[in-house]
Amino acid sequence: MDDRQGEIAIGCESDVIVVRQTVREIAKTLEMGLTDTTRLVTAASELTRNVFLYAGSGIMRWQIIDSNSCRGIELVFIDQGPGIADIGQAMQEGYTTSKGLGMGLPGSRRLVDEMDIVSKVGAGTTITVKKWIRRS
Amino acid sequence: MEYDNLSVVKVRDILIVTMPPDPDDVAMAFLQEKVLMAMEQYRAKGVVLDISAVETLDSYFARVLSETVQMVILMGGKTVIAGMRPSVAITTTQLGLSLGDAETALNVDRALDMVSESLQRR
Numbered sequence: 001m002d003d004r005q006g007e008i009a010i011g012c013e014s015d016v017i018v019v020r021q022t023v024r025e026i027a028k029t030l031e032m033g034l035t036d037t038t039r040l041v042t043a044a045s046e047l048t049r050n051v052f053l054y055a056g057s058g059i060m061r062w063q064i065i066d067s068n069s070c071r072g073i074e075l076v077f078i079d080q081g082p083g084i085a086d087i088g089q090a091m092q093e094g095y096t097t098s099k100g101l102g103m104g105l106p107g108s109r110r111l112v113d114e115m116d117i118v119s120k121v122g123a124g125t126t127i128t129v130k131k132w133i134r135r136s
Numbered sequence: 137m138e139y140d141n142l143s144v145v146k147v148r149d150i151l152i153v154t155m156p157p158d159p160d161d162v163a164m165a166f167l168q169e170k171v172l173m174a175m176e177q178y179r180a181k182g183v184v185l186d187i188s189a190v191e192t193l194d195s196y197f198a199r200v201l202s203e204t205v206q207m208v209i210l211m212g213g214k215t216v217i218a219g220m221r222p223s224v225a226i227t228t229t230q231l232g233l234s235l236g237d238a239e240t241a242l243n244v245d246r247a248l249d250m251v252s253e254s255l256q257r258r
Contacts, residue, residue, distance in 0.1 A: 013161045020158060020192055038192065038223040042231060045194040093232075107195075107231040 003029075005063035010051045010077075019048045019060055026062060026073055032133050039111040040073065040131045046108045047077045047127055055081025055124065065130065072113070072132035080124040087117050142167055144174045149181040150251050152244060157189045164200045171204060175211050182251035183208050186244050188219030193228050202236035214254050216240065218247035 008019055023044045027037040044060070051058040058079030065074045084090045090105050105127075109115045112129040119125040142163070143154040151174050156163065171183060185201065187193070193201075205215045218241045220228075241247035 016194075016196075017158060017160045024191070035223040035226055038221075038227045039230070041192050042194050042227045045192055046231070049194070049196065107233075110230045110232075111227060 005061070007062075008060045009057070010048055010060060010079075011057045013052065016045055016048050016052070020045050022062065023073070023075065026064070030064065030071060030073065030133055032073070032131070036131060036134060040075075040129075043108040043111040043129060043131075044075055047075070047129070050105075050127075051077050051079045051081070055079030058124075070132050072130055074128065074130050077127045077129075078124070079126075083121040083123055083125055084117070084119040085121050087119060090117075142170055144170060146174070146178045146180060147248070148252075149179075149255060150248060151175065151178065151180045151183045152186060152248075153183060154186045155190050157191050159190075159197075161196060164197060168200065168204050168207060172207055172211060175208065175213055180213060181255050182213055183215040184241075184244055184247040184251060185215060185217045186219050186247075187217060187224075188221065188243065190221070190224060193220075193224050193233070195231070195233055198228065198233040198235055202234075202238055205236065205238045214239075214251055216247040216250050218242070218244045 006022070008022055009015065010019065020041050023041050024037060027040060032040070048060060058077060058081070061076040061078065063074050065072050091109070093106050105117070112131050114130040116128040117125065142156065145152045151171065153171055159167070174180065175183065185204065201217060208215045216239045217235060220240065239250060241250055
């Protein structure tokens with residue numbers, strides 16, 4: 001098994017747990033700090049819920065990334081759901097279309113170092129987040 | 137029961153409910169039912185929700201917790217949420233979550249004091 005990347009299917013609520021446990025394990029092997037691990041796991045939990053809530057199903061791909069001697073974790077959430085019509089609006093504080101479940105994208109954005117959203121209405125959404133290991 | 141990994145202990149008039157580290161959504165939904173049934177069964181007046189083992193508190197978890205506090209109020213009880221870890225407090229706040237009007241305590245010890253005091257004042 002490749003231990004630098006993997007993929008998890010998101011199809012039901014219990015997959016939220018699988019995603020959380022997987023991300024926590026990866027963070028542990030990279031010796032990510034406790035608070036950063038909690039941030040990344042929580043963001044992953046929210047984004048997995050988004051996939052489940054808006055698209056019904058999708059996948060999360062993970063990989064360990066290196067850049068300029070920095071090491072990090074990249075998580076990619078991919079769905080073929082309705083897509084986001086206005087990403088700017090979706091990134092606004094307090095904006096939600098799901099009756100308050102899910103803190104939306106801005107909350108998750110604050111928990112990671114980088115977030116990239118690609119979406120097409122009727123085709124789906126791909127959200128990529130990165131968190132780098134901080135060396136103290 | 138399958139999701140019965142929640143410990144509920146009664147001390148005097150107070151239920152101490154210990155949350156597992158990473159409960160799934162079904163376990164969380166079961167939490168509410170179990171706490172409220174225990175309130176009725178033991179005629180409890182207060183609830184301490186011990187979340188000191190909890191490693192991840194996302195929006196769903198937060199909503200279930202604040203809902204539980206409201207439900208306990210409807211049954212005439214008072215809830216204190218105890219023992220949130222520093223990393224969870226940081227993450228929860230940055231994510232933008234709040235636990236509504238729920239009262240919180242550093243640990244179960246202090247939560248018990250808070251519930252007892254408020255019961256005495258009644």
